[in-house]
Amino acid sequence: MKYFHLIWSALFRRKTRTVFTLLSVLAAFLLFGLLDSVRTAFANAGGSVAGVDRLITVSKVSFTMALPKSLLPRIEAVPGIAQVSYANWFGGIYQDPKNFFPNEAVAENFLDLYPEWSLSDAERTAFKGTRTGAVVGATLARKFNWKLGDKIPLQATIFPQKDGSNTWTFDLVGIFHAKDPKLEGQENVLFFNWSYFDEASRFRNGSVGWYATKLSDRGRADQVAQAIDRLSADSDHETKTQSEQAFTAALVSQFADIGLIVGAIMGAVFFTLVLLTGNTMAQAVRERVPELAVLKTIGFSNKSVLGLVLSESVLLLVLGGVIGLAVAGVVVGIVRVKLGATVPLARVGGPIWLRGLALMVVIGFIVGVLPAIRGMRLRIVDALSGR
Amino acid sequence: MGVLVEIRKLSKVYERGKERLEVLHHVDLDIEQGDFLALMGPSGSGKTTLLNLIGGLDSPTEGSLTVAGQRIDNLGEGALAKWRAGHVGFVFQFYNLLPMLSARKNVELPLLLTRLSAAQRKRNAGVALDLVGLSERSSHKPGELSGGQQQRVAIARAIVSDPTLLVCDEPTGDLDRNSAEEILRLLQQLNRDHGKTIIMVTHDPKAAEYARHVLHLDKGTLVEQPEALQV
Numbered sequence: 001m002k003y004f005h006l007i008w009s010a011l012f013r014r015k016t017r018t019v020f021t022l023l024s025v026l027a028a029f030l031l032f033g034l035l036d037s038v039r040t041a042f043a044n045a046g047g048s049v050a051g052v053d054r055l056i057t058v059s060k061v062s063f064t065m066a067l068p069k070s071l072l073p074r075i076e077a078v079p080g081i082a083q084v085s086y087a088n089w090f091g092g093i094y095q096d097p098k099n100f101f102p103n104e105a106v107a108e109n110f111l112d113l114y115p116e117w118s119l120s121d122a123e124r125t126a127f128k129g130t131r132t133g134a135v136v137g138a139t140l141a142r143k144f145n146w147k148l149g150d151k152i153p154l155q156a157t158i159f160p161q162k163d164g165s166n167t168w169t170f171d172l173v174g175i176f177h178a179k180d181p182k183l184e185g186q187e188n189v190l191f192f193n194w195s196y197f198d199e200a201s202r203f204r205n206g207s208v209g210w211y212a213t214k215l216s217d218r219g220r221a222d223q224v225a226q227a228i229d230r231l232s233a234d235s236d237h238e239t240k241t242q243s244e245q246a247f248t249a250a251l252v253s254q255f256a257d258i259g260l261i262v263g264a265i266m267g268a269v270f271f272t273l274v275l276l277t278g279n280t281m282a283q284a285v286r287e288r289v290p291e292l293a294v295l296k297t298i299g300f301s302n303k304s305v306l307g308l309v310l311s312e313s314v315l316l317l318v319l320g321g322v323i324g325l326a327v328a329g330v331v332v333g334i335v336r337v338k339l340g341a342t343v344p345l346a347r348v349g350g351p352i353w354l355r356g357l358a359l360m361v362v363i364g365f366i367v368g369v370l371p372a373i374r375g376m377r378l379r380i381v382d383a384l385s386g387r
Numbered sequence: 388m389g390v391l392v393e394i395r396k397l398s399k400v401y402e403r404g405k406e407r408l409e410v411l412h413h414v415d416l417d418i419e420q421g422d423f424l425a426l427m428g429p430s431g432s433g434k435t436t437l438l439n440l441i442g443g444l445d446s447p448t449e450g451s452l453t454v455a456g457q458r459i460d461n462l463g464e465g466a467l468a469k470w471r472a473g474h475v476g477f478v479f480q481f482y483n484l485l486p487m488l489s490a491r492k493n494v495e496l497p498l499l500l501t502r503l504s505a506a507q508r509k510r511n512a513g514v515a516l517d518l519v520g521l522s523e524r525s526s527h528k529p530g531e532l533s534g535g536q537q538q539r540v541a542i543a544r545a546i547v548s549d550p551t552l553l554v555c556d557e558p559t560g561d562l563d564r565n566s567a568e569e570i571l572r573l574l575q576q577l578n579r580d581h582g583k584t585i586i587m588v589t590h591d592p593k594a595a596e597y598a599r600h601v602l603h604l605d606k607g608t609l610v611e612q613p614e615a616l617q618v
Contacts, residue, residue, distance in 0.1 A: 009485075013487045295496070297442075297483075298471070299468050380445070
């Protein structure tokens with residue numbers, strides 16, 4: 001710490017240059033924070049501990065293909081199953097397509113399979129007893145300022161009603177909360193009664209989108225999944241059953257390989273950053289050759305000079321990077337509140353900070369190592385005489 | 388007073404490609420503790436090279452160099468750096484202060500290599516600045532000081548760790564006459580009142596008059612033996 005003022009003052013020897021370099025570092029780590037937040041959100045999509053005892057059964061051909069409702073009693077009869085429910089993707093739009101949020105028609109026992117969501121008994125009963133009833137997650141309710149008793153009209157994009165109308169109006173009878181704050185992202189969904197959907201929809205009557213199954217013994221998940229799939233083997237509706245996490249992860253990966261995209265963008269950004277800050281550090285050390293020679297004259301060892309220049313370079317990256325990540329945290333917070341689940345973003349929390357700090361130190365080391373070696377190797381008599 | 392610096396058959400050869408340049412040739416010299424020695428000679432005579440060798444900034448090609456009983460000609464870079472920190476204070480022609488640090492922080496630099504606490508470092512730097520008459524300018528940066536004042540800060544930096552030897556390379560070369568005389572009087576005072584052994588390279592005969600002894604170098608060899616001067 002006693003060398004800190006030396007490192008700090010060396011860093012700000014050329015204030016304008018340092019400030020501009022810091023802004024570049026800040027921008028790079030702001031981008032890193034935002035993109036890593038997206039990547040983390042996608043990566044976590046199938047990684048929740050909640051749901052380890054649930055299986056999802058979809059059509060083996062495509063997630064979009066319907067399955068017959070007649071499968072229900074046969075699945076229920078498979079040993080190792082505690083409860084079965086089903087749902088259907090609806091894809092309705094609220095007022096404007098940019099207000100996208102998932103909305104699904106679900107069986108009346110669907111919410112019972114999800115104990116990680118908190119819904120009062122009265123609201124649960126109201127949902128089951130109201131044909132046009134709907135429940136929404138708290139984040140979604142906050143976003144659109146919905147209150148119990150509100151009527152929520154959705155414009156169907158896939159499923160018109162039998163009378164040709166595309167407008168489905170639901171009565172908001174419940175608002176659920178995720179018990180674990182980490183699952184807040186799941187609060188951006190609307191559920192309504194499958195029976196209403198089945199009766200009123202022009203298509204897909206008597207069929208469901210997928211089955212959700214709760215296991216009585218999570219250790220037998222593979223056996224149960226195979227048993228479910230055997231039920232419709234060699235039929236025109238073969239199924240694929242997998243854990244909820246695997247299903248979600250597979251679904252997410254259908255959008256794109258987010259990790260690869262984020263990695264490619266960040267690779268390009270950090271490569272540019274290395275060139276930029278590397279040039280700054282090289283220039284800074286070149287200008288300070290006589291000063292480094294003076295330090296060595298006074299008795300600073302080669303290792304000390306190496307350490308000072310490396311510390312300066314790491315400090316430059318950490319300073320800009322920490323501010324950048326902090327700004328990313330604020331931006332992500334605002335976006336999460338404003339846009340909800342429309343843009344999947346994870347909080348800029350501990351893991352992102354750890355990855356960011358590691359990157360700052362590594363990049364700081366990379367850009368500082370050559371100038372530091374130059375400083376370490378300089379011969380005092382040559383440096384002092386300007387050679 | 389004993390011999391502080393003992394030089395025997397000291398040579399320094401620089402090789403630039405195929406060219407071989409002998410800058411010092413078999414120099415023998417004893418410098419007494421408490422001496423104030425001026426090294427004079429024309430450009431290229433080897434006086435700065437000899438000063439650099441005595442100060443441990445460079446290593447000789449041949450010969451032995453003993454300072455305060457310790458052979459330094461065969462020390463490695465790390466050991467030499469440690470030795471310099473404990474035994475030598477340097478004053479350069481162009482002051483070589485760190486421009487972004489205040490006068491006090493510049494003076495404190497050698498103390499960063501010691502185990503002194505921050506408070507002790509601050510106190511010692513204050514004492515050194517007081518000794519050179521600049522205690523009231525301690526918070527000023529070098530750019531806010533005159534040339535003479537900057538050189539006094541450099542002298543404070545050189546003496547703050549109480550070194551055995553002060554090595555000065557043209558300390559008045561960049562100063563006007565009045566400032567130069569102030570610096571020379573200060574060096575003389577450090578030698579006379581504080582017993583500092585000083586070796587000073589200078590082109591200026593008037594500056595050399597402040598020394599106790601003057602030596603002349605020419606083409607890498609000593610042309611005169613030390614002779615006492617009136618101080």
